[in-house]
Amino acid sequence: xxxxxxxxxxxxxxxxxxxxxxxxxxxxxxxxxxxxxxxxxxxxxxxxxxxxxxxxxxxxxxxxxxxxxxxxxxxxxxxxxxxxxxxxxxxxxxxxxxx
Amino acid sequence: xxxxxxxxxxxxxxxxxxxxxxxxxxxxxxxxxxxxxxxxxxxxxxxxxxxxxxxxxxxxxxxxxxxxxxxxxxxxxxxxxxxxxxxxxxxxxxxxxxxxxxxxxxxxxxxxxxxxxxxxxxxxxxxxxxxxxxxxxxxxxxxxxxxxxxxxxxxxxxxxxxxxxxxxxxxxxxxxxxxxxxxxxxxxxxxxxxxxxxxxxxxxxxxxxxxxxxxxxxxxxxxxxxxxxxxxxxxxxxxxxxxxxxxxxxxxxxxxxxxxxxxxxxxxxxxxxxxxxxxxxxxxxxxxxxxxxxxxxxxxxxxxxxxxxxxxxxxxxxxxxxxxxxxxxxxxxxxxxxxxxxxxxxxxxxxxxxxxxxxxxxxxxxxxxxxxxxxxxxxxxxxxxxxxxxxxxxxxxxxxxxxxxxxxxxxxxxxxxxxxxxxxxxxxxxxxxxxxxxxxxxxxxxxxxxxxxxxxxxxxxxxxxxxxxxxxxxxxxxxxxxxxxx
Numbered sequence: 001x002x003x004x005x006x007x008x009x010x011x012x013x014x015x016x017x018x019x020x021x022x023x024x025x026x027x028x029x030x031x032x033x034x035x036x037x038x039x040x041x042x043x044x045x046x047x048x049x050x051x052x053x054x055x056x057x058x059x060x061x062x063x064x065x066x067x068x069x070x071x072x073x074x075x076x077x078x079x080x081x082x083x084x085x086x087x088x089x090x091x092x093x094x095x096x097x098x099x
Numbered sequence: 100x101x102x103x104x105x106x107x108x109x110x111x112x113x114x115x116x117x118x119x120x121x122x123x124x125x126x127x128x129x130x131x132x133x134x135x136x137x138x139x140x141x142x143x144x145x146x147x148x149x150x151x152x153x154x155x156x157x158x159x160x161x162x163x164x165x166x167x168x169x170x171x172x173x174x175x176x177x178x179x180x181x182x183x184x185x186x187x188x189x190x191x192x193x194x195x196x197x198x199x200x201x202x203x204x205x206x207x208x209x210x211x212x213x214x215x216x217x218x219x220x221x222x223x224x225x226x227x228x229x230x231x232x233x234x235x236x237x238x239x240x241x242x243x244x245x246x247x248x249x250x251x252x253x254x255x256x257x258x259x260x261x262x263x264x265x266x267x268x269x270x271x272x273x274x275x276x277x278x279x280x281x282x283x284x285x286x287x288x289x290x291x292x293x294x295x296x297x298x299x300x301x302x303x304x305x306x307x308x309x310x311x312x313x314x315x316x317x318x319x320x321x322x323x324x325x326x327x328x329x330x331x332x333x334x335x336x337x338x339x340x341x342x343x344x345x346x347x348x349x350x351x352x353x354x355x356x357x358x359x360x361x362x363x364x365x366x367x368x369x370x371x372x373x374x375x376x377x378x379x380x381x382x383x384x385x386x387x388x389x390x391x392x393x394x395x396x397x398x399x400x401x402x403x404x405x406x407x408x409x410x411x412x413x414x415x416x417x418x419x420x421x422x423x424x425x426x427x428x429x430x431x432x433x434x435x436x437x438x439x440x441x442x443x444x445x446x447x448x449x450x451x452x453x454x455x456x457x458x459x460x461x462x463x464x465x466x467x468x469x470x471x472x473x474x475x476x477x478x479x480x481x482x483x484x485x486x487x488x489x490x491x492x493x494x495x496x497x498x499x500x501x502x503x504x505x506x507x508x509x510x511x512x513x514x515x516x517x518x519x520x521x522x523x524x525x526x527x528x529x530x531x532x533x534x535x536x537x538x539x540x541x542x543x544x545x546x547x548x549x550x551x552x553x554x555x556x557x558x559x560x561x562x563x564x565x566x567x568x569x570x571x572x573x574x575x576x577x578x579x580x581x582x583x584x585x
Contacts, residue, residue, distance in 0.1 A: 013459040016466060017417060018424075018439070020447030021455070033460060035518050040406040043476050046483065053478030054485060056308050056338075057294040057534020058559075063337040077201040081428035090426050095438045 005034035102127040103264040104582070107173060107321030110267060114161075114172045121154035121161075121172025125216050128174045132219070132265045135585045138246060140238045141259040143179050144187060145219035150174070153216045160214070168213035169328055169348075175210055176266035178257045179220040180227055181312070182301040183207055190303045191225040191235040191253075194429045194449035204301020205333045206270060206312055213328045218266050221256030225451045226420065227272055227305045229253050230280060230523055233514045234453045241510070242284060243583035244549055248507040251281030254315070258285040261315045262583055268325050269315040274305050275408050276502070276527025278313045279539035283502035283552020286541045286581060288322045288569070289315045293559045294534035295340035298333030306415035307338075309408075309531040318579050319540065319570040323347035326562065345563045354571045355564065360386050361396035361495030366526065372505040378543035378551040379501050385575050386499075396491040396498065400483045401529055407484065408528040409521055410464045410477035416454075417461025423449060456517060485533040492558040497568050499555055500526050502539040506549035526554060536562045540569045541578035550578075 010030045014021050021029070075088055084091035102124050105113070113119045129147050136142055157172040182188050182200035184207075189195045203211070210217060224234035232240045232255025240255045242248040243263040250259040254271030258281035261269050271278040273291035282289025291313045299310055314325035327348050332341040362383065367376060383393050425431035425445030432444035450458070464473035491498060503523060513520040530537040535556050542553035553572070557565045573579055 009463070010459065013462040013466065015443075016462040017455075017458040018421075018442040018446050019450070019455050019458060020440075020443040025452075025455075029456060029459065032456060032517050033463070036409060036460060036521070037463070039518055040410055040473065040477075043403060043406050043410075043473075043480055046400070046403060046476075046480050048476060048479035048483070051479040051482055053475055054482035055478055057485075057532070058338060058340060065334065073201055080201060081198055083425060083429070083431035092426055093435070093438050093441055 125154040170213040170215035174218040176269040205298035224253035227253040251284035253277040282539040284507040286550030298336040298339040300335040306412040323351040358391040361498040413457040413461035502552035502554040
């Protein structure tokens, strides 16, 4: 089964990834992502019945630590790299209508 | 002997004896950078005054008779993927053009505790995504052996810096071969330790189940020493494993008796350059002469490593890179119509071509309807790849292979054909998928005088064995002593 990647598919993943693309980029990615998806489909040749997925190289279970109060990053440091901040907060565009 | 030609150990001895000061050593490397980096373009940031100040502090500490660290006064270059407090860290991306971290990465702390001199930040493929360092948003690093060729990637800046004697040691990160392949292309030693050996705290994340930091050096002993300084448990990275750190630098010169070296038949197939194959076969003969037994092993699923990697790594990346939202840090677009548009415009402008490609590839593999077919399938084949290695390491101690199918390729040769670029990672990806340690050491030159790298892999946490095996070869050869003529 060779999946044919369409321009609409790329538009969809660009939306999921929050990436604004130009028309030229959309065109180029439809081609290159299509090639890559076509290549990775060779995994279908492999029989993986009864194989457990391996999410991690070191298969750790939960690592617990004591719930202790510790100093955290000072607010000024945390905000220092923000593109916009005001009065100790990250500043974002308005998301609610004024009524 | 000149400072630039000295190994890390020779530098340490001369610093300890007082034959040279750290200011002398640091100045020599800074001068080399000043003369040659306009050509090589290995560094994104060099702060001469700050480096010399560190050197003066270490010299003063030593002269006052205080105990000094294991890397006292020795310069180390850092891939620009590790956070340095108060020093710009770009990850090779426009997204982080103005990012100044509020803390040091764990490895940076370790280097400071060891009294190393941090000499600069090196160039890399954007967010460590690439195999040639051409994906940097800032500059294209050149291979010191042939300036028309790439140094490999993504840690191409660190590899080129050591190769061009601009630093005796450097740190890189390796998610799919990003330390070992550039080490091979540039004719230096590069090592990716076991997943969990070194804390990833402060390492800018690409694919978290695969990312691992590691050392570059001009010889195996230098790599052993830097690994020793970098390794160990850190509570801030819950995947860093709490097992004792051997004194790698102490045991590295001891040869291994009864060494069994595995050679996988799947590694010697179509696509492997003849000169590379010949160099690896010659290396195996060197080991045979040293009394090692060379045995064939089979890694039947290794042919699927590229497909598995280019599903898993982009999937993890698409999740990790969601943090770049134009709100907390990083680039924010000037023009946008609403909040969602601000995210999309900021990310569209801040990320380069390959990063966007991998984010979308990951989003595709994880999206509804495709998750089982791609992501879950890849995780299952990942286990089969690991099981192949577990099986092979029942009968051999290390597995030897080329590090890449060819010597360094030309700048521009593969950059417009992403799939061809991905396929060049065929020999290195499996170690990340399986979490194994691997090292690349110089093992010869092509007819065009390009370095050829020998890769050695071992079972998890067998770094000591790997380093000793590598050193056995290095002692018999002088490939590592060759330096590019700039």
